[in-house]
Amino acid sequence: MxxxxxxxxxxxxxxxxxxxxxxxxxxxxxxxxxxxxxxxxxxxxxxxxxxxxxxxxxxxxxxxxxxxxxxxxxxxDLYKSISRQIRQIFNRYTELIEPLSLDEAYLDVTDSKLYCGSATLIANAIRRDIFNETGLTASAGVAPNKFLAKIASEENKPNGIYVVSPDRIKDFVACMALQKLHGVGKATLEKLHALNLYTTEDIRNADPQFLFEKFGRFAEGLIRRSHGQDDRPVETQRIRKSIGVEHTYAKDLTEYTQGAEKLADLYKELGNRFSCISEQYKVVKLGVKLKFNDFNQTTMETTCQLQSFEVFSRLLQQVWQERARGRKVRLLGLSYMLEPIQDAYRPEQLSLNFA
Incomplete structure (x- = not known):
């Protein structure tokens, strides 16, 4: 474990x-x-x-x-500098580090001999080092898996620690709100609630066949998380899945033609970003994102292995015509979905910098 x-x-x-x-x-x-x-x-x-x-x-x-x-x-620049300082503290305790952003990370200390192998004492030592060396506080969750550790870190914020030992897993997830489960976003939560599923207890009591009919393969994750199970290892290497750019405009865009006028600058910016990783990745899909003045947003994608301004133009026109429905647009974004070029890709351990 x-x-x-x-x-x-x-x-x-x-x-x-x-x-x-x-x-x-x-x-x-x-x-x-x-x-x-x-x-x-x-x-x-x-x-x-x-x-x-x-x-x-x-x-x-x-x-x-x-x-x-x-x-x-x-x-x-200051946030990144402090984030690197925090990462150096993590490295004192384990090499198995999975950064999630500048300010959070998973650490696997399963095989650590420090503090007689006590993950709780190690977590407190890390928090103490962070405070002594940066003047900042951190909260920690300690558990047998990533899912439980992440939820636990929220239990005693700020500047606290919460431990879910193996014998406490059942009680910890007994009646947990489903929005806490890994992978449950707004749309999925609405679907769950429409089916009168609100807590992990509801999932455990539901017919598994019913869940698979409604949620497909995602049902397996729902069931496992509702029992406190998560086999995901701490990943010290990450493959990028997408790259994108977006811009929020000072004045709402009311017509498709206004959006089309913004496209060239976004496309150029996206191309510049992709050029830095083009030897490691290939484009497999293109996507256009709109956020409306009511703060709802939508994304439309199409399979394409080219960097194509024309495809982006067609996508923008299609998504605007089909989904804007008279709403004004406050944000426009473009993205490439990526796959690694196997012969060229050489994964490197992440820093806590923005990707």
Whole structure:
């Protein structure tokens, strides 16, 4: 049985800003874009969260919830530098590290001899090192698998630790809300609720054949997670599956022709990004994403192994005609779905930098 630690920094970007400027410590702050430029919140501190402010929320809406909210533009170079520092701390305890973003990672300490092999003591040592060397706090979840460790890390935030030992798995997942399960997004959750499935207990009590009829292969994951099972190893290497660019516009786009005018700049930016990895990956699909002024979004993809402006143009026209339905568009994005070129691909261990 594995010993997995999930380390999650507490409101990382905001915490760094409060460290750099102590005057921000006790007031609601958020790192994000300006409201007059259609900005979005990247993260916020805990005083801001008491007002209902959350990441991925429009800055304008966040300011309605919390009029005294201070918006900080952020310093990505500083965040990356501190993230590398945290990664160096992880390396003292294990080489089996799977970064998820700048501020969180899985660590497999199954075979560690440190602290007599106690994953709990190792997790606390890591949290202590992070605080002593960066002045920032981290929360940790300790469990026999990644699924449980990630959920556990949320249990005692901020600056806490939660341990799910093997003998406590059954109680921990006894009646867990399904939105906590790995892979359950908004659309899947709505489908589950429509079938009167709300908790892991509901899944365990359901007829497996019924679940497979409704959810196909995904049902297997639902059933396993509802029993607290997860066989996924900590992955120290990652294959990129897609690359994309997107832009939120200061004024909504009301007509397809306006979107078409923006396409060339996005296509050029995407090409520049792809050129950095073109020797390792090939394009297998193209995708166009629209986010509307009601904040719903849609994506349309097509199989294509070429970098093609013409295909993007046709996709944009099709998705706009079929799905906009008179709604204004606030964001436009383009993406390539990728596959590795087997002879050229040489996986490297991830850093905690943005990919």
């Amino acid at each position: 594995r010993k997995i630690i999930h380390i999650d920094m507490d409101c990382f970007f905001a915490a760094v800003e409060m460290r750099e400027n102590p005057e921000l410590k006790d007031i609601p702050i958020a790192v994000g874009g300006r409201a007059d430029r259609r900005g979005v919140i990247a993260t916020c501190n805990y005083p801001a969260r008491k007002y209902g402010v959350r990441s991925a929320m429009a800055t304008s809406y966040a300011l309605k919830l919390c009029p005294v909210l201070k918006i900080v533009p952020g310093n990505m």
